[in-house]
Amino acid sequence: MRAHSCRSCGTSPALDAAAGLCAGCARAAGFRQPLPPAFFTTVAMRNALSDHDFGVVFTAIREHTGLSQMQLASLLDLTQARVSEVESGARRLTGAKLAARISGVFAIPAQLLGFYVETTVDQPGNLATEEVDWVDRRDFITLATAAALGSRLHPELDRLLSFLPAHTDPITRPRIGAADVDAIEAISDGFRRWDLAHGGGLCRTAALSQLHQVVALDDAVCAPQVRGRLQVATAELASMAGWLAYDVEDHDTARRLWTYGLGTAQRADDHPRSSDLMVVILLDMAHQALHLHKPKDALAFAQLATATATSRRYPVSTITAGYISAVTAWCWAMLGEPDPTRRALTAARDQYSKATLDTTPPWAWFVTDAEIAAQQGHSLHLLSLTRPEYAGPAIAQLSAAVGAHPDEHARSRAVVLPTLAVSYFQADDTDSAVRTGHDAVTAVTTLSSERCYARLRDLDAVAARHQRAAGVVELRADIATALAASR
Template structure:
């Protein structure tokens, strides 16, 4: 069967084989002695191999059917002949999404057979042009659940590393030890400190670069204890990179990174840190879902976090247990459920009060009294959207947070200021709303955080209802002029 498509090599709109996106001239020049059969990729053998990303089977069968040499196939897909030989021999696997996209494009492999969820209006054989949408996909809660449970049944989990941007080649260094893991942990801590002070925009690229280098350590030789630490350290760095992506509102990247982090942390069952980390990653997913105005999804993630915290070998810390309930409170508040919100807030306070210096893990240094006040105030702020009687209590707690955040936590302070201004509007204190709103503009403008800027837009929406007042009109002008992070 023949159709007219654009040749993937010469770009001419001419007749090409249905199972290989090349015109006859380019196919002969590339070394094809015979065309691929029209049903080549839909046979059971190929479906299984493609679903598992077993390109050794795919390459071997393509060459058998077409007469291509290893060198000729390598040239087509942008690999070396040695790499093709290693892949066919089972010594190496292809993980990079760029290479997979190239194979899909050259040979017109339907992207769905490779396990990617794509826009059905697009060409089936052009994975390179597809954008896997991790924000709008309906099965994301299912995917996160599978990762948290350690399931091997979801087709995307085993190739999550391939979805990281610009995956590097495996390392030549073979051995790693505790000092290497110490360095990775220090890197993650450094990025967290930078984010709290300045926002995620300026260090996001650096975090991705570090993650790319750390992710390939999965092939290194090390002791079991180092391996467990490596999984946790890699997951924590990926989680931090996901948060930085979220802070600049690259939500697709954040979800990919968090899912990779969750799946990696799940592999470290022997590590006491793994349960805490998995739970926090799921709570980050809930945080994002709330930001995207999806409270029901957020509640699903928060409840999954709660279930994860009690179902693994090692318990979570009291700090994490307190945060679980704080996020659950946000979810109920966003859904307008005051009683459920208050119960979760009470349980969160109880858990936080039970924490002590002896049981608080080193990574939780940023969970201060101001941070806890911000969490509580945010629940009350969300409730006040539908039940204004909670606005005054929101003002009280958010004010404590703003006044208590240290200078090195400026991003944390800045993200609270717009919501505090909105809460003042809901109380009816317009003067305070304008004053705090201007302070919010000033604070957010110094940061690299699109998420903070989104809070300014929320403030502007509320301020628009009061723009008959000259001071509010001036505030709206300042909000409009604020940089987008």
């Protein structure tokens, strides 16, 4: 809570609407009148604060109080020239500490500036934060947006590194070169191949350990061209570690790692691959939100990915554009909207058909025809949950994916099989559903992927509605045995 005494003289009662100053000190500071009640909660102010447009905020404050640029600058410990640049639009203020200072001086509700606020009876709207579960926190989309925009407004971006999970004592080196970055990229590629073959359970701890070793290189001496590659490689490793955590249902860790990776990739603005990586991380966040049955949040991440793809210095690759459309289709499908789903699916097919090897990011090699068929089939499957007429087309795409995934992509195949079985149930083909369901159990139980077991639980819930059909009781017993063993 703001102190009741004037922050200047410390004796007279303070006026919150006058920068925490008493009436006399406020007049001396240049206030002709205090700010009107609820000044910052008007539509215009909410929009400006949400956009971090302090030029609009400063101008409005001065118009209502009579403060000069020099007087406003003095209150905020800025220069008059900087206030002038902000008001004219020539400069933006994005630092978390400065935003917190402005919030404190003028009693701006912190949540309007994008800060996470843990309120109490005694401290409404303060800037205090605590470590909370990142899956449940209401401001996670705001946090991801701040990371994608490169704004340090959200205070947790500045301190995220201090609570990345599984911290180890790093081994630092004073100088690194291109060969070191090659090694980091090879490490990420190795984890990706392991995940596709076996799931994330057996290597996520190793990925976290590797990430902390790599993060320690952030301040190492290196050539400028190596610096950009290092940042992208670090962000990719964080992204991969986040995906491994997600695959074993450690959603809190996944979000922290993805947010760190997103912020690190954003710093590599000069590297042409940073745009692709930022977008892919945002789409992974959307993927997770869908898995957690939060389609509106997922659509917000997909839309942020679209905005990021069109606002960066370098354009995203064609294959990444295709992935944006594919994930957007999933979002609309889970929301039960067939028309925007079909449009997004068409866009994804068109974009994927134009992708070439020379424009594909090195980490997108696994986006094969089988993966594309699985993406298309998943959208149709989600639509079929409310519109059974889409079950047939879903079966065609998902069957193609299952048949085309190579042995080294066993996890990718296993995650599709339960969905294919559900689609068979939706199409009233119980025999095929039961047969595919048993195949799914066999495939999933050979892996260390909790996400695949979650798909088995979804299959079981659908199978329960067909309990009287031949073979369903046995299938559910098979699923129950597998789930019990996994626990």
